[in-house]
Amino acid sequence: MKQALLVIDVQHVLFNGQRRPFEADEVIDRINALTARAREAGVPVVLVQHEYPGSPMEYGSENWQFVKNLVILPGDVTVPKSSPDSFLRTNLGKLLQQWETEQVVVCGYASEFCVDTTVRRAAALGYSVALASDAHTTHDKEHASGAQIRAHHNATLPNMTSFGVKIAAIPCAEITFG
Secondary structure, three states, X not given: OOEEEEEEOOEHHHHOOOOOOOOHHHHXXXXXXXXXXXXXXXXXXXXXXXOOOOOOOOOOOOOOOEOOOOOOOOOOEEEEEOOOOOOOOOOHHHHHHHOXXXXXXXXXXXXXXXXXXXXXXXXXXXXXXXXXXXXXXXXXXXXXXXXXXXXXXXXXXXXXXXXXXXXXXXXXXXXXXX
């Protein structure tokens, strides 16, 4: 099965500062392990990067940059986006078609926004999805902690069967490439 790894919004403004996402450092370490295994297997690594004019994530700003400890190598592909949907108004769909992708592995930030939306959109487009269950994160909210939000999405997304493709929440160590 041809795969692509999608790393969503692992950017300075989201991961650094006083309030950090749940398991921020551990998530980045797991993402780095995933990207290393994907590259070794010849699986494309796509770094999705949110940008929005006039916001803290304005193109080119320090906040917009990927976090410094995220390993990025030549050959990785960057896809800019301006909504929670990594497919909307981007070239992601064309890239996946070009690579004849059948499954996307998804990790990154934020579990309840960009990760959730991208997982659902990928499934709606016919891609099976492996959600890296311990490599997506979010900040604590008033109604739930980051840990609870991640657990909720790991439990609910795999129960969505109406798309006709499988969505699985799988720990990073159990995800295989190639």
